[in-house]
Amino acid sequence: xxxxxxxxxxxxxxxxxxxxxxxxxxxxxxxxxxxxxxxxxxxxxxxxxxxxxxxxxxxxxxxxxxxxxxxxxxxxxxxxxxxxxxxxxxxxxxxxxxxxxxxxxxxxxxxxxxxxxxxxxxxxxxxxxxxxxxxxxxxxxxxxxxxxxxxxxxxxxxxxxxxxxxxxxxxxxxxxxxxxxxxxxxxxxxxxxxxxxxxxxxxxxxxxxxxxxxxxxxxxxxxxxxxxxxxxxxxxxxxxxxxxxxxxxxxxxxxxxxxxxxxxxxxxxxxxxxxxxxxxxxxxxxxxxxxxxxxxxxxxxxxxxxxxxxxxxxxxxxxxxxxxxxxxxxxxxxxxxxx
Amino acid sequence: xxxxxxxxxxxxxxxxxxxxxxxxxxxxxxxxxxxxxxxxxxxxxxxxxxxxxxxxxxxxxxxxxxxxxxxxxxxxxxxxxxxxxxxxxxxxxxxxxxxxxxxxxxxxxxxxxxxxxxxxxxxxxxxxxxxxxxxxxxxxxxxxxxxxxxxxxxxxxxxxxxxxxxxxxxxxxxxxxxxxxxxxxxxxxxxxxxxxxxxxxxxxxxxxxxxxxxxxxxxxxxxxxxxxxxxxxxxxxxxxxxxxxxxxxxxxxxxxxxxxxxxxxxxxxxxxxxxxxxxxxxxxxxxxxxxxxxx
Numbered sequence: 001x002x003x004x005x006x007x008x009x010x011x012x013x014x015x016x017x018x019x020x021x022x023x024x025x026x027x028x029x030x031x032x033x034x035x036x037x038x039x040x041x042x043x044x045x046x047x048x049x050x051x052x053x054x055x056x057x058x059x060x061x062x063x064x065x066x067x068x069x070x071x072x073x074x075x076x077x078x079x080x081x082x083x084x085x086x087x088x089x090x091x092x093x094x095x096x097x098x099x100x101x102x103x104x105x106x107x108x109x110x111x112x113x114x115x116x117x118x119x120x121x122x123x124x125x126x127x128x129x130x131x132x133x134x135x136x137x138x139x140x141x142x143x144x145x146x147x148x149x150x151x152x153x154x155x156x157x158x159x160x161x162x163x164x165x166x167x168x169x170x171x172x173x174x175x176x177x178x179x180x181x182x183x184x185x186x187x188x189x190x191x192x193x194x195x196x197x198x199x200x201x202x203x204x205x206x207x208x209x210x211x212x213x214x215x216x217x218x219x220x221x222x223x224x225x226x227x228x229x230x231x232x233x234x235x236x237x238x239x240x241x242x243x244x245x246x247x248x249x250x251x252x253x254x255x256x257x258x259x260x261x262x263x264x265x266x267x268x269x270x271x272x273x274x275x276x277x278x279x280x281x282x283x284x285x286x287x288x289x290x291x292x293x294x295x296x297x298x299x300x301x302x303x304x305x306x307x308x309x310x311x312x313x314x315x316x317x318x319x320x321x322x323x324x325x326x327x328x329x330x331x332x333x334x335x336x337x338x339x
Numbered sequence: 340x341x342x343x344x345x346x347x348x349x350x351x352x353x354x355x356x357x358x359x360x361x362x363x364x365x366x367x368x369x370x371x372x373x374x375x376x377x378x379x380x381x382x383x384x385x386x387x388x389x390x391x392x393x394x395x396x397x398x399x400x401x402x403x404x405x406x407x408x409x410x411x412x413x414x415x416x417x418x419x420x421x422x423x424x425x426x427x428x429x430x431x432x433x434x435x436x437x438x439x440x441x442x443x444x445x446x447x448x449x450x451x452x453x454x455x456x457x458x459x460x461x462x463x464x465x466x467x468x469x470x471x472x473x474x475x476x477x478x479x480x481x482x483x484x485x486x487x488x489x490x491x492x493x494x495x496x497x498x499x500x501x502x503x504x505x506x507x508x509x510x511x512x513x514x515x516x517x518x519x520x521x522x523x524x525x526x527x528x529x530x531x532x533x534x535x536x537x538x539x540x541x542x543x544x545x546x547x548x549x550x551x552x553x554x555x556x557x558x559x560x561x562x563x564x565x566x567x568x569x570x571x572x573x574x575x576x577x578x579x580x581x582x583x584x585x586x587x588x589x590x591x592x593x594x595x596x597x598x599x600x601x602x603x604x605x606x607x608x609x610x611x612x613x614x615x616x617x618x619x620x621x622x623x624x625x626x627x628x629x630x631x632x633x634x
Binding site for chain 2: 025026027028053054055057058061062063065175178180182183186191193194195196197198305308309310311312
């Protein structure tokens with residue numbers, strides 16, 4: 001299949017997921033009514049929405065922003081995972097590799113514990129973002145001071161070290177304040193908040209800048225995949241490319257984690273599924289990861305919202321539960337195709 | 340003079356032995372019975388609910404240490420002891436003769452009993468009857484049974500009085516009990532849910548009741564808004580700074596009945612998560628909101 005067809009297929013997948021996400025939810029709003037309500041928002045059509053003001057609010061202020069948020073978070077995590085796998089030439093790299101998750105977790109815990117008396121839904125995202133950024137900067141400083149190893153291996157080890165330390169501090173603080181466990185726990189399991197457009201507006205600039213930055217480097221990542229020395233001999237400034245891509249992926253991931261908590265698996269499974277289906281070239285892999293990652297998380301959230309409706313399942317549970325078998329199938333079929 | 344007959348002598352000795360044995364028996368029985376007879380005077384309470392009850396039945400002076408969550412009443416000897424991750428050595432360090440816990444992790448009670456310390460495990464009560472039984476058990480073990488009996492009787496009377504006036508207003512109304520801004524709630528299977536059932540309120544969390552949620556499901560925002568509950572009870576005002584204002588500002592919530600009528604009840608987080616004597620205050624808060632609603 002040509003790259004254009006792949007992009008088209010992934011775009012349709014994202015679009016279909018978005019439409020499904022808007023149509024399905026715990027509140028029973030008929031399909032036709034949803035379409036009419038959408039038409040009513042288009043000025044030239046002069047259609048009146050059949051929905052009550054409550055259903056209008058559910059559709060436009062709760063459901064739609066959450067679907068958009070899911071697409072942004074999914075796109076960000078998937079493309080960040082793909083980039084990390086590229087710059088570190090490590091198939092197991094995920095967006096949380098350099099300690100973003102642990103740092104953001106510590107930031108979120110500190111906000112929940114020490115900023116009691118303030119609505120933590122407004123203090124948690126910035127605190128988590130700062131924590132994630134601090135962790136990655138620390139990892140980078142440690143990695144640099146130890147010298148640059150092959151394929152950034154020292155950086156990865158520094159990330160593991162920092163993550164272990166931050167997780168320890170977070171667990172300690174949480175133990176000291178066991179009454180706050182519920183709030184922290186719910187964030188750690190990952191959830192898309194129904195916080196309206198606020199979080200979408202908060203997240204959008206970071207994701208837009210990060211994804212643009214990563215996509216601009218997609219050709220260089222292909223060059224990098226042959227090896228540091230080979231890439232250098234082709235005139236690529238390896239260190240600079242690695243820093244730029246890691247910076248973009250990290251800032252975007254930190255922002256996504258700040259609003260949605262720790263949603264696992266998306267950053268690993270989506271890029272690998274695409275590699276197995278469409279090939280390993282980053283020129284195609286990165287844009288496909290953006291589209292398919294967004295679609296995948298929106299679908300996962302549809303399941304999270306409806307499986308036990310009106311109760312919700314943590315979305316991290318859904319991504320792993322449905323993602324893992326899907327990945328196993330992709331792995332099997334691609335192997336059969338190769339042999 | 341007649342010499343003692345060997346047989347009689349033997350009879351005397353054996354009678355003496357028997358007497359000694361009997362005395363020993365009495366002493367042993369008395370000794371083994373004494374801890375039950377003398378009430379404990381060094382109580383460690385790792386349960387905030389038990390702490391409240393102990394003070395309410397006049398056993399407060401017998402409490403030497405309470406856990407870090409025991410913030411009521413003010414004179415409770417709150418310490419750094421944790422009821423969630425208790426340290427046996429730290430508990431034993433208070434040389435307690437009775438430890439009351441609501442949660443028994445890692446074989447805590449077994450270890451304490453091995454040290455010769457009595458342990459009373461009082462799990463979260465499932466309903467009011469269970470809460471009353473625990474109050475009486477605390478009264479019995481601390482030597483304040485009459486006070487505990489009076490406490491239970493007065494609690495019952497006051498709740499019945501509040502319910503009598505409020506129930507006619509409550510019938511058919513929907514309640515949403517909020518444990519956190521993530522919309523964790525409590526179904527009718529929980530202690531707090533059973534209190535709402537006493538009013539005849541319809542609990543919107545019941546539709547989300549499943550075996551896995553343990554009675555505390557996380558509800559969809561869409562669902563809560565579409566149900567439009569008549570009463571919203573916020574049990575997250577301390578932990579998460581929620582208020583009528585923050586609720587009204589949530590996307591889509593301005594159409595919720597409770598927001599329109601201002602029937603948003605603020606409950607101290609600790610009040611809604613305990614099953615002690617202050618349950619009356621909780622019932623009164625709900626009754627007050629209902630009175631406001633239909634005035």
